[in-house]
Amino acid sequence: MKIDEKRKNLVESLKKQGRIKTKEIEKAFLEIPREEFIPPIFKQYAYSDTPLEIGQGQTISAPHMIAIMCEELDLKKDQKILEIGTGSGYHAAIVAKIIEPNGQVYTIERHKNLAEKAKQNLKNTNIKNVTVEIGDGSEGLAKYAPYDRIYVTCAAPSIPQPLIEQLKDPGKMLIPVGGTICTLYLLEKNNGKIKKENHGGCAFVPLIGKYGH
Ligand code: SAM
Numbered sequence: 001m002k003i004d005e006k007r008k009n010l011v012e013s014l015k016k017q018g019r020i021k022t023k024e025i026e027k028a029f030l031e032i033p034r035e036e037f038i039p040p041i042f043k044q045y046a047y048s049d050t051p052l053e054i055g056q057g058q059t060i061s062a063p064h065m066i067a068i069m070c071e072e073l074d075l076k077k078d079q080k081i082l083e084i085g086t087g088s089g090y091h092a093a094i095v096a097k098i099i100e101p102n103g104q105v106y107t108i109e110r111h112k113n114l115a116e117k118a119k120q121n122l123k124n125t126n127i128k129n130v131t132v133e134i135g136d137g138s139e140g141l142a143k144y145a146p147y148d149r150i151y152v153t154c155a156a157p158s159i160p161q162p163l164i165e166q167l168k169d170p171g172k173m174l175i176p177v178g179g180t181i182c183t184l185y186l187l188e189k190n191n192g193k194i195k196k197e198n199h200g201g202c203a204f205v206p207l208i209g210k211y212g213h
Contacts, residue, residue, distance in 0.1 A: 003033075003035060003046070003047070006046070006047035007029075007030060007033070007034070007047055008030065009047065010029075010047040010049060010063060011026060011029045011030055013049070014029070014049070014063060014064055014067050017064065019064045019067040019068055019071070020067045020071070021071055022071065024075075024098050025067060025070050025071060025075075025094075025098060027097070028070075028094045028095075028097035028098050029063070029067065029094065031097055032090065032093045032094050032097060032125065032127075033046075033125060034046045034047065034060075034063070034090055035047075036121055036124055036125050037054075037060060037088040037089055037090035037093070037118075037121045037125075038052050038054065038060055038088065038090075039052075039053070039054065039055070047063075049062055049063050049064050050062050051065075054087055054088045054114065054117075055113070055114065055117075056111045056113070056114055057205075058087055058111065058114060058205055059087070059205060060087055060088040060090050060091075061087070061090075061091060061153060061204075065202065066090070066091050066094055068184075069091075069151055069174055069184075070094060070095065070098060072174055072184075072186055072199060073149050073151060073172055073174055074172060075095060075098045075099055075149060076099070076148075077098075077099055077100065077101070077102070077103060078099060078101070078102040078103045079099050079103045079148035079149055080103065080104055080106070080144070080146075080147050080148050080149075080168075081095055081099060081103065081104070081105045081106065081147060081148065081149045081150070081151075082105075082106050082107070082108075082140065082141055082144070082145075082147040082149070082150045082151075082163075082166065083095065083105060083106070083107035083108070083150075083151055083152075083153065084107075084108055084137035084138070084140075084150070084151070084152040084153065084154065084163075084207065085107075085108075085109065085137060085152060085153035085154045085205075085207070086107040086108065086109035086114065086115055086118045086132055087109065087114060087118065087153060088114070088117070088118055088121060089107070089117075089118030089119070089121045089122045089127075089130065089132070090121070091153060092105045092107045092118070092122070092127075092130045092132075093121075093122060093125060093127045093130065095151075096127050096129045096130045097127075099129070100129065103129060104129050104130075104131065105129060105130045105131070106130075106131050106133065106141055106144045106147070107130060107131070107132055107133070108132075108133045108134070108135050108136075108137035108141050109132065109133075109134060109137070110134070110135065110136055110137065110208060110209065112134050115132050115133070115134045118132055119132045131144075136209035136210055136212075137152075137207070137209065138156065138160050138162075138207055138208075138209030138210050138211035138212040139160070139162050139209065139210055139211060140160070140162040140163050140165075140166040141166070142162070142166060145165075145166035146166055146167060146168040146169075146171070147166055147167060147168060147171065148168050148171055148172075149171065149172050149173070150163055150166065150167055150171070150172075150173040150174075150175075151173065151174040151175070152173075152174070152175040152176065152207060153204065154176070154204050154205050154206055154207040154208075154212075155176040155177065155178055155179060155180065155182040155204040155205070155206050155207060155213075156175055156176070156177055156207040156211065156212060156213075157177070157178075157207075157212065157213055158177060158211075159173075159175055159177065159185070159187065159196075160211035160212075161211070162211065163175070163211075164187070164189070164194065167187070167189050168189070169189045169190065169191070169192060170188070170189060170190045170191075171188075171189045172186065172187065172188050172189075173186070173187040173189075174186055174187075174199075175187070176202050176204045179206070179213075180203055180204070180205070180206070181201065181202075181203055182201070182202055182203070182204055183198055183199075183200070183201060183202070184198075184199040184200055184201075184202045185197065185198060185199060186199050
């Protein structure tokens with residue numbers, strides 16, 4: 001089967017499962033080639049709905065998890081987004097497509113070589129509205145704050161205070177909290193108040209750093 005056909009089949013299956021619900025998210029999954037964000041040895045698995053190793057003991061998340069996070073974040077065109085944990089750059093690329101034409105994704109990764117590879121992957125796929133930074137994302141990324149949306153792609157021991165401060169009002173944040181087996185929380189900031197909602201169990205690599213594990 002051709003790779004484009006495999007991509008379409010995965011998107012159809014994510015729609016049937018109710019993971020992809022909106023047109024903009026469907027379009028982004030159809031347009032971003034996941035095979036360009038993984039090591040060549042795993043290309044045949046690019047459209048399996050599973051995490052894959054990308055080096056440094058880290059993984060590119062499973063497509064269904066990325067779809068769930070995009071839907072729950074309620075992304076809108078032209079927003080300013082912060083991602084903690086760039087990994088391969090694939091999740092950032094999907095979000096960047098959804099918030100085109102004037103939206104911008106800022107993403108931070110603690111492993112320099114993963115960040116450099118992600119930059120290359122984004123360049124190869126012609127994604128221009130993602131800025132990759134190297135550093136400890138558990139402290140957020142103050143220089144571009146505040147953000148309309150923040151999402152964390154690794155599990156934090158608790159919700160880092162700097163991330164709450166760097167979220168716009170109104171704004172939404174998605175963050176897995178716990179160990180490898182963790183709980184996804186949606187935080188909503190509104191009129192200075194924070195509402196926290198449990199969005200179910202999940203599995204993520206740990207957030208390492210000042211406000212991490
Ligand atoms: N979103 C990524 C993708 O599409 O490939 C997958 C991210 S992976 C599940 C989680 C990433 O978070 C890893 O690359 C890991 O190195 C990174 N990470 C962990 N702690 C971090 C921190 N304090 N700051 C920045 N990145 C961190």
